[in-house]
Amino acid sequence: MIPRKYAPLLFALILSGLMSLMVSGISTYRVAGSLPGFASLWMSAWLTAWLFAFPAVLVVAPVARRVVEKFLVGTR
Template sequence: MIPARYAHVLFSLLLSGLMSLLVSLVATLKNAGLTADILSLWMGAWLSSWLLAFPGVLIIAPLVRRLVARLTVTEDRSA
């Protein structure tokens, strides 16, 4: 198991991997169509996009969390 202090890194790794996987599939299909070599095109697009997405999420996620905290209010459940 991974120590909890690395949870933000694991979150960023998984989120960026999955999101870049989906987005690169859509972009590859849109640009190349459903061809015989779609899998190799998609994997090439995914790996290169993941290399940018992972550090991007590491940097952006804390900023987004702060923005969400400012834009939301906690619910008062005592009433």
């Protein structure tokens, strides 16, 4: 198992991977349509997107958390 201290990195890795997979799939399909090499085209686009998405999530997630905290009412 992975130590708990790596939870934010693992979260960012999984989130960025899944989101970039979905967005690149939709974008690739919209541009290329259902052609014979769609899967390999999609995987190529996904890997490129994930290279940018992972560091972006690492930078943006803490900012998003702070913004969310400003909108919440409660025990803080």
